[in-house]
Amino acid sequence: MFGGSLHEYSEEEEDLGKIYDNVLMRRLIAYLRPYVFEVTLIVLLTLISTAIRLVSPYLTKIAIDDYIVPKQLEGFRVIAFYLLFLLAVEFLFSYLETYRLQMMGQRIMRDFRMQIFTHLQRVDMNFFDQNPVGRLMTRVMGDVSALNELYTHGIITIVANLLSIGGIMFMMLWINWQLALVTFVVLPIILVMTTVYQIYSRRAFRDQRKFRAQINAFLQESIVGMTTMQLFTREHRSFEKFGEHNLKYLNSSIRSVFYFSVFFPMIEITGSLATAVIIWYGGGQIIQNTLSFGALVAFLQYAQRLFWPIRELSEKYTIFQRAMASSERVFDLLDTQPIIKDSAYPKQLQTVNSSIEFQNVSFAYREDDYVLNDVSFRIEPGEKVAIVGATGSGKTTLINLLCRFYDIEKGQILIDGLDIQQMKLDSLRKRIGIVQQDIFLFTGTIESNINLSNTSIQPDQVVAASKEVYLDPFVQNMPNGYGSEVKEGGSGLSVGQKQLVAFARALAFDPDILILDEATSSVDTETEYLIQDALSRLMSNRTFIAIAHRLSTIQNVDKILVMHRGRVHEMGSHNQLLQKRGLYYRLYQLQYKDQKI
Amino acid sequence: MLIGPMILKYVVDDLNQGRDQITREKVLLYALLILGVALVGGVFRFGQRRLIGGVARRIEYELRGDFFKHLQKMQKSYFDQMDTGDLMSRATNDLDAVHRLLGFAIIFIADATVFFGFALVIMLRIDVTLTMLALIPYPILAVLVQLISKNLHNNFERIQEGFSKMNTKVQENLSGVRVVRAYTLEQSEIEEFDRQNLNFVSLNQVFIRLEAIFFPIFRLLPGIGAIVLLWLGGLHVMQGKIMLGDFVAFNAYLSMLIRPVIMLGFIVNRFAQGTASIDRINLILNHKPEICDEEGVDEKITELNGEIEFRHLTFAYSNSSPVLKDINLKIDSGSTVAIVGATGAGKTTLVDLIPRIYQPERGSVFIDGIDTRNIPLKTLRASIGMVQQESFLFSDLLKNNIAYGADSATETEIEVAARNAGLLSQIDEFPNQFDTHVGERGKTLSGGQRQRTAIARAIMSPPKILILDDAFASVDTHTEDTILGRLKQLGNCTTILISHRISTVKAADQIVVLHDGRIVEVGTHQDLVSQNGIYANIHQKQLLKEEIESL
């Protein structure tokens, strides 16, 4: 389900979910392992309260048969006290049981959420290209809730229900086996009804889930893109589209309401059938003197209590089915192994020179659609390099590969002579500071966006980094300075300011290799020049790579790499390239043609 | 259902009165009667469930639609403050709680009151004192319910908040995955998420504790009632005050009360949850949209010419100092104006006020001499093609993204727009051409491809006013040149360009320099260069730089 073609983006293929799957179930049960004690306790509590519920009708029978009918006052009080005692015990136990059970459910959910979240921190980047955020959120939050039901109302309750049913049947048989057997005639009827109900409701239920996922994905995207929608006056259109999803969901829900409205009254009618049978047959037995009044009353009570667990059991169907579907998707996610991970025997870099070498690197995001072709170049330690080239020529891709967001199949990327695939991932990434083309700010403060809540970065380092990129004056102007709030996506800051924040962030982390991918594209020229001066001082001993379209920003570099259609087209210093009169020369001319007066 | 115990009473009385009173036929008749009554009740119940269940679903449907429609009307400043994850969780998680309240609760309330009412009447007719005694626990129950349900309500609200927070965290972590990875924040993100998780568990703990007491109480108190009845009723029977049949029937009624009472527990709980959630949803719905067609809108305006004027425009984002101060500027229809200025000078703010993404004061922004607040929003925005500084693409096919604003677009029209935006040469290299899926927010396109898609989208149906807010930041100069040339040929449209590149803005009819929220220089390139101000300074710098380089 994960992976697959991009065209299936919003379609969540779902077949009729299984109700029971051994492999899944075994994995689900495994999550109970840390809670063995809890489970045992809960089962015990359940056993006891079930037993109590079984005993009270019997006590009522005794009260009627042995005391009320024969008008026997002695001992009657004791029975009443027993009943009261049992009631109190049941109260206590069911409190404990519910509390323990629900808390266990919450803890298991936390385990699940943490496991999925942790896993999502490891999966490959192209996984995120293929799975929209909305869908992944459904995994972490929605599916996990469905699993909760399995643990709190599923597995253990089923045990309890089965026990109740068994116990009640036993009691009935024990009191009067003939009447019991006659009463049990209704059981197959219930079985058939439940099965039929499940067949129909399952389908409606699956549709419901599918449409709901669609609604959520649509809603999520609409919220994020609301301004765009408003600017294009698409309100009506997109409401219609939303309405379509919504209506589909409504129709499938109404269908399930229908099945539900048929099924439950039928179960109740069947319950009355049992009562009728008891009265008819039991009445006959009383006439023949083979049954007592008390037994009849107890029977009627038992019959009522028999139907509850059966009815609940039929609801478990839905819970199981939902849990199976959810767990399948969750395990599917957990089973997608990252390709990009620490090698088994990671090598530690001894040097900190940071030379970078690409050797015959070819790369495709999607199969066979090569974005980079046989790219080779070398950046010496401490060298300042610029990458230029037309849109889509693969500049950002080079950076993505260097940070090992994606793995290459052909060629090698080496830092100080060591293949990056043999390095530890975080030691690789910690050496690289990168300002990405798409700026992302977190909800928080300006400060937390620069130090990323890393306590080892002191406040004065944050300020120093901000000063280097000329962000500081803006921050000083804000009412709360570095503590000023940053909202989702950095709204409240101008785009240039956001870039400066991201820039300050990269500097604050003091990397060996600094990469700027259009880092100042929305920053004014004045500031840009100032930053460049600062950079040439800061970067004196470090390797530095800049990607830029504004050629004015890259003229201080030692070497320029001109990308063209996924290949390194030219490489050399500014003057060399100008003399070469190639692609760079043409780009340069275009940009400055008017200024050469 | 209710008549069942009545019949039971007769059965028991008959049985009790003597073996000769009762025959097998009579027993059978009673049995059939019970069944018949159940059948009728069942049909009734089916109708009721279907009706109420359907209505609940329909209300949910309407509510979801309203929620969406409402959000559509909200202005950007509102979304600036709200977290997407939070809004989402209200639209999903909270709406669920509301639907559960509507569906089940209403059914059960109806059931429970009918049951309770009838059973009560019949019980009272059998024996008043017994009834009173058996009902003693119920007022206690009512008080307890009051107490606990208020707590449940408040706690549930807190839980939903906690859920929203987790939701937001996940959403942000996943959206910012590239930053998380680049800065190896995985571990700290995991820790942070776990903190929220633990917090959520402990929020739930309080709620669960309440719930765990709550439900058993609904069994405990009626159970006590039943025991009181068994005890006193039993005594009554022994003393011959009531018949055994009455006693049995009474017992049956009381045990029938237990279920609705337990149900009532459910309802109260659902109610607490549902109302907490309704509160959370209403909080959103009650926010009035600020930017809409107000009084004084002239509905007759359906077309605009594209002459823009700012008169003494001053603007501040909510409760902060003004970002734009006393802006006066006239832009002739069909002319090109370039806005330059330092980061944070207010360029984006200025152009955002034209299509009323943010709300300008009355009497400060005019198009064709009409206050924009008197122009129908739809007309206003339909006349404007805008490429925002951070453009948003939908996770859809490339062609659908380009044709987003057009009601119907032919393949050729899409192709023309793509060509004019300089996108065609790129598309030719995509294996799926126009059918390429661009991924969420367009993330499988390069930065420049994304911007050009946004440009193509804006010029798909030629607008009267074209606003390009730094739309070439990720586009190489060569391509930019070509695009600008093509846009000129688009026809008579007022163009506003924001850029940091002199080469982009040079050719404009008018160049406006914004500094700290004020217009400090206006004029053509030549004018400004000779004015020796900010613009000239930037220009000089670039020239200087260039001279050094060409040495």
Ligand SMILES: Nc1ncnc2c1ncn2[C@@H]1O[C@H](COP(=O)(O)OP(=O)(O)OP(=O)(O)O)[C@@H](O)[C@H]1O
């Ligand atoms: N995640 C992705 N999945 C699939 N294709 C991608 C992905 N990212 C980029 N591409 C494609 O790879 C090619 C190179 O993209 P890249 O982002 O490297 O370009 P770029 O040189 O950085 O361009 P720009 O100057 O516009 O930023 C483009 O054609 C783009 O559509």
Ligand SMILES: Nc1ncnc2c1ncn2[C@@H]1O[C@H](COP(=O)(O)OP(=O)(O)OP(=O)(O)O)[C@@H](O)[C@H]1O
């Ligand atoms: N939504 C907002 N809420 C509050 N303040 C804002 C908001 N958007 C921008 N600002 C502030 O208003 C000022 C002007 O921002 P604006 O986005 O107009 O700048 P700009 O000239 O477009 O800058 P840039 O060149 O970086 O895009 C900035 O100081 C910014 O911090």
Ligand SMILES: [Mg+2]
């Ligand atoms: Mg790029």
Ligand SMILES: [Mg+2]
């Ligand atoms: Mg801006």
